[in-house]
Amino acid sequence: MGDHLLRDLTPQVLSVLVRRGADFAAAEDAVQDALLEALRRWDGDAPDDPKGWLVTVAWRKFLDARRSASARALREVAVRREPAPGPAGQADDTLLLLSRCCHPSLTPASAIALTLRAVGGLTTAQIAQAFMVPESTMAQRISRAKKTLVGAGFAAPGDVRAVLRVLYLMFDRGFAGGGEADIAAEAIRLTRQLAASVPGDPEAAGLLALMLLHHARRAARTDAAGELVPLALQDRSLWDAAMISEGVALLQGALVRDRLGEYQVQAAIAALHDDAASAEETDWPQILEWYDELVELAPANPVVALNRAVAVGHVDGPLAGLRLVESLDANLPRRDAVAAYLHERAGNLEAAARSYAAAARTAPSSAEMTHLLKQAARLNRARSD
Structure with missing residues (x-):
């Protein structure tokens, strides 16, 4: 066997x-x-x-x-x-097991770990490596998750929205890379199974489209030295055209159902980025329109507001974007990085360098921290020349 x-x-x-x-x-x-x-x-x-x-x-x-x-x-x-x-049918079984692993009584981290172990078939060691924790710690986390679910039976599959949320978080976690197990690819595989289980759900198709449209750029996200490459500077010839086409087709099929949701809107934004032959050709006005839709769907989501500020900075000017950033919580992840980007676009290199350095102190990964510190150093050199 x-x-x-x-x-x-x-x-x-x-x-x-x-x-x-x-x-x-x-x-x-x-x-x-x-x-x-x-x-x-x-x-x-x-x-x-x-x-x-x-x-x-x-x-x-x-x-x-x-x-x-x-x-x-x-x-x-x-x-x-x-x-x-x-x-x-295997589709019903898969959805039931995903529902069980994504039970609302579990924390997102525990739900992701249990899903990878039970549905994805990954070993505890592989999951621990992806989360950068000791294997014993991950084994305890998975064991606690299973104990939490004792008696929490399902006669039928649970809330698909909860499953989508866990798969989205799993992909977001895996997209940063790390470990021998490709967590992002596993999230895509499981989302394919889920979408097959609920073929009439446009948000399941929208999430799969979103994942594919982002994953298509993965080969260009880092250079030969393993350092991050910003979207605007990526070699777009390295993007996976077939994956982009599949993502766009899935998105179009979801949008025609006229039941708009957050994942479909995020996929539409990703598709506009992927459709641009160069960063300069990005259709920022249409991206801003989609962010306006997303704000309507998720008005309390500060990350959406932060990303929308970038779009506003491209459409109405960087100072307009900065005003929106300054209205957000100072502790919001990546707020300083967005402020740095907009300050640089406005020509304020000193403020941009400070913001890049501040962003590096709270970066979620060593690769991102290195990238941000290099941006700060680049601008400080430019100011001294």
């Missing part, structure tokens, strides 16, 4: 057990036991229906474990009341 088969089948089998009523931790234990038995009995050759085999064995092991518990009589009654095993 190859690693790729294990990776594909493990979350599928786990999904079936959860759908049948097994609690998350017990289902995962049963699936692991079934995989161990498969390694012993398959002898390198999987049966004709490996998923069916694993489901049957895992379900039997789950029932055996349940019957052997101290409250045997009560548990057997519960088992008899569970729905009878039967065939089910």
Whole structure:
């Protein structure tokens, strides 16, 4: 049994057990036991229906474990009341398992970690590396998440909005890179599964489009030395044209449903950036219009307001953008970086250098910190020349 088969089948089998009523931790234990038995009995050759085999064995092991518990009589009654095993579509199973992993009682960080472990099939070590924490810390986080979900069953898939939020945060986390596991690519894979589960949901398609339109630029985001390259300076020939085309097509299909949501609007903004042959050709007036739509949809989101200030700076001038930035919370992440960018566009190099240095002190990654410090140094040199 190859690693790729294990990776594909493990979350599928786990999904079936959860759908049948097994609690998350017990289902995962049963699936692991079934995989161990498969390694012993398959002898390198999987049966004709490996998923069916694993489901049957895992379900039997789950029932055996349940019957052997101290409250045997009560548990057997519960088992008899569970729905009878039967065939089910993989899309429904995937959505159910994603819903369970993205339960509102979990913190976003715990939900992401549990999703990567249970649905993505990543190892605890890979997840820990991506989050830059010790493996033991991540193992404890995942264990606590599973304990939190004991008794929090779903008879049907939960709120798709909650799942979309976790997948969005997962992609945002992974897009910065780090570790051997490509968390951004995993977020895209899971969002594809979710979009297939809810084909009539324009926001699921919008989120997938947003991810693809951003991920298409990934090869150009860093130079040969691994340092960040701002969007305006990226080599656009390195952007993935096929991925952009797919993202645009998904976005168009979502927008025609006339049920506008935040992810569709963000995807529309990303598409306008991707459509520009150069930074100078970016359609900032239309981007600003989309940000106005986004403010209507998320009026309390300060990050949206900060990004809109950049668009205003391009349309109405950098001083107009700076006035908006100055009205925002001074502790807002990347506020100083945006202020620095707009100060530089306004020709105030001293203020821009100070703001770049201030932004570096709170940068979320070492790569971003290095980039911001270099911008500050560049402007200080320019002032002294």
